[in-house]
Amino acid sequence: MALWVRTTMAKYCSYSTQLPIHFAERPISAFPAKRLLTVRSKAFSVQASAKDGSSTSVGFLGLGIMGSPMAQNLLKAGCDVTVWNRTKSKCDPLISLGAKYKPSPEEVAAECDVTFAMLADPDSAFEVACGEHGAANGIGPGKGYVDVSTVDGGTSKLINQRIKSTGASFLEAPVSGSKKPAEDGQLIFLTAGDKPLYDLASPFLDIMGKSRFYLGDVGNGAAMKLVVNMMMGSMMATLAEGLLLSEKVGLDPNVLVEVLSQGAISAPMYSMKGPSMIKSAYPTAFPLKHQQKDMRLALGLAESVSQPTPIAAAANELYKVAKARGLSDDDFSAVIESLRAKLGSS
Ligand SMILES: NC(=O)C1=CN([C@@H]2O[C@H](COP(=O)(O)OP(=O)(O)OC[C@H]3O[C@@H](n4cnc5c(N)ncnc54)[C@H](OP(=O)(O)O)[C@@H]3O)[C@@H](O)[C@H]2O)C=CC1
């Protein structure tokens, strides 16, 4: 009996030199917990470590808003997890849940079969992978490095090169989904790179996420993520404009959110973020500085293929204004503040 409801499709992507394959799998959380554990432990034993025949050991580098719950879900599923974070104190809650700790990415990668990295941006992703005491210094043949940070394709390719030069495998796997989906194991992985590593890492991706796409060559996962986040950033800016305009012409913006939720342009994001934006509350799930980083990287991607993206370019300006107003660490929905200032309504 098929355990997965799998849809497979293949389509040509001009950004890739090979035909990408997309696997979208049914959320594993749809299965009862007991059944799930059986499936998972079977997967682990099938993919036993080359090192000593025991189950695959996992490293996790970067325990911010996303990395912490992702690593926590691996631990809760019974995985053998070793963690590292630049600010050591963020490791403590995971250590108390049973994680091991190593004082550098190098030592984590040397210890573990597969090492995941969830870093802030291209610079930190590169530094943790390739810098002094970076993962590349500890990794080697038979091991894998899975970078789940959101970076540009160029950075991902550099990390790929350096990791591969050691004889290890590389997979980029940025995620769609924010803090709550990370906590609930409902992320969407956009992967590209070494297919055998994708296969090896899939049971772990399925613990942390609800679906995964394999997109072919390194760079395609990053590109897909940037296109998605470029659209998300523009949608958020549009919501901000609509909320403020409705308010200014005397409408109740809460009613606008309700109207949106019932029509063709309904989006979970509008229903989730709209009500708090109306109250000028921006509890951070996705930091605004990261959204602006993604707009910037997406515009760079568009530039590289001479694709006009005027809407994203305009939205990016709003995120830059919001950053300049000290809102970098607020949720990206705080972008509305840059329009409030412009419209003179705050
Ligand atoms: N939050 C979200 O909703 C989503 C975020 N993403 C992406 O995931 C990535 C992580 O996001 P998120 O968890 O929200 O971000 P956070 O800002 O919460 O965490 C960033 C992590 O990167 C580490 N870091 C930053 N700079 C360095 C550096 N120079 N050297 C070593 N480590 C560093 C931080 O360490 P320290 O604790 O020491 O600061 C922390 O572990 C980003 O690329 C983001 O775009 C993707 C999907 C959703």
Ligand SMILES: O=CCCC(=O)O
């Ligand atoms: O990169 C952040 C994505 C946030 C989301 O998908 O909700």
